[in-house]
Amino acid sequence: MPIKVLIPTPLRPYAGKQSSVEVNAQTVGEALNNLVTQHPDLRKHLFAEDGKLRSFVNIYLNDEDIRYLAKDATLAKETDTITIVPSVAGGV
Amino acid sequence: MALRIQKGLLDQLREHGEQTYPHECCGVLVGDFEDADNKTVKSVVACGNTRTDSPQNRYHISPAELIRIQREAALAGQDIVGFYHSHPDWPAKWSSTDLDEAHWTGCSYVITSVENEKAVLTNSFLLQGEEQDKHFEDELIEVVE
Numbered sequence: 381m382p383i384k385v386l387i388p389t390p391l392r393p394y395a396g397k398q399s400s401v402e403v404n405a406q407t408v409g410e411a412l413n414n415l416v417t418q419h420p421d422l423r424k425h426l427f428a429e430d431g432k433l434r435s436f437v438n439i440y441l442n443d444e445d446i447r448y449l450a451k452d453a454t455l456a457k458e459t460d461t462i463t464i465v466p467s468v469a470g471g472v
Numbered sequence: 473m474a475l476r477i478q479k480g481l482l483d484q485l486r487e488h489g490e491q492t493y494p495h496e497c498c499g500v501l502v503g504d505f506e507d508a509d510n511k512t513v514k515s516v517v518a519c520g521n522t523r524t525d526s527p528q529n530r531y532h533i534s535p536a537e538l539i540r541i542q543r544e545a546a547l548a549g550q551d552i553v554g555f556y557h558s559h560p561d562w563p564a565k566w567s568s569t570d571l572d573e574a575h576w577t578g579c580s581y582v583i584t585s586v587e588n589e590k591a592v593l594t595n596s597f598l599l600q601g602e603e604q605d606k607h608f609e610d611e612l613i614e615v616v617e
Contacts, residue, residue, distance in 0.1 A: 388542070389505055389551050390577040390599075399546070425603070434603075436575050438535040445535065465538050466575035468555050471496060471523070471530035472562040 383411050383456045386463040394421035408441055409452025411462055426464070438465040473509040474612040475554065475580045475596045477501075482615060484516045486591035489558030489584045495527035500538065501554040501580065502545045508578035508598060511553040512616075517541050530569070531557045554580030554596070561586070564593035566608045574599050580611055 382402040387395045395401055396419065403418065405411035412433075416423040428434050439446045440463045446454045456462065488497040498521050503514035519537050523530040533555070542552055555576070559567075564585035566574075574581060577599050584594040597608035 386542070386546075388576070389553075389579060390575065393578075399551075436573075440535065440539055443536060443539065463539050463542070465535045465542070467532070467535065467573065468498075468500075468538060468576065469523070469530070469532040469573040470557060470567070470570035470581075471526070471573075472559050472567045472569065 381406065381456075381458050383458065384461045385411060385415055386461060388464055388466060390466060391422060391425055391464065394425060395419045405456060407452065408439060408446050408449075408454040408456055408462055411456055412439070412452075436467045438467060439463070440465060473598060473609070474614040475501075475511050475513065475582070475598075476614045476616050477513040478617070479615050481513055481516045482594065482613070484518075485556045485582065486584050486594055488516075488518050488556075489560075489586045489591050490589050492521070492527075492558065493586045493589045494560045496521055496523075496529065496531040496558050496560060498531040498533050498555065498557040500533070500541045500552055501556060501582065502541065502548075502550050503553045505551040505553045505578075508600070511580060513553060514548075514550055516556070528560060529562075552576070552579065554582060556582035556584070558584045558586050558591075564595045566597050571606065571608060574606065574608070575603070577601065577606065581608065582613070
């Protein structure tokens with residue numbers, strides 16, 4: 381089942397310069413794994429060496445943060461959109 | 473390399489810093505992203521600072537707000553090209569915290585210093601490199617008609 385994954389501007393160079401990629405998956409975790417299989421250069425930008433999502437990478441299913449859903453096991457359907465959003469913060 | 477922006481939009485982000493003083497303001501720059509060296513701001517979207525624990529020296533934009541902005545930009549055929557925030561009573565230069573927390577390579581990070589409720593200097597910095605060697609480079613703000 382194809383799920384659309386939106387790629388933010390800083391990661392597009394590692395995803396064939398595409399703003400979105402379609403992957404076949406039943407869950408968000410599967411979608412992300414399939415995404416980095418299609419575009420291996422993305423892996424280190426999304427996942428730490430221990431395989432966990434990098435702390436500054438937010439993954440949303442539609443308008444919901446998957447941390448507050450079932451995380452990787454969150455079920456996704458064809459009409460859903462997964463969005464990758466690096467955090468934006470700072471200060472003096 | 474340059475970030476192109478209309479004067480009215482530049483004024484808008486500077487005024488945001490005056491309005492939130494002595495707290496940091498923050499927002500998103502939306503426009504045309506041809507490449508890292510070639511970006512044009514078409515709109516300035518003010519965001520709330522979710523760092524209510526320390527708003528005088530920290531900012532954070534809610535990812536949910538970023539997603540909404542990114543979605544609306546895409547509908548207009550545009551992209552997120554950068555971000556802005558203010559430095560109340562601190563220079564318009566990036567801090568180590570700004571660099572640590574910056575992850576949008578190729579995007580502009582615009583900083584305005586605000587002193588006694590008045591915006592002083594506004595500078596832009598381009599985030600370059602990958603996470604392990606990321607760095608900011610000075611970026612010209614080109615004010616256009």
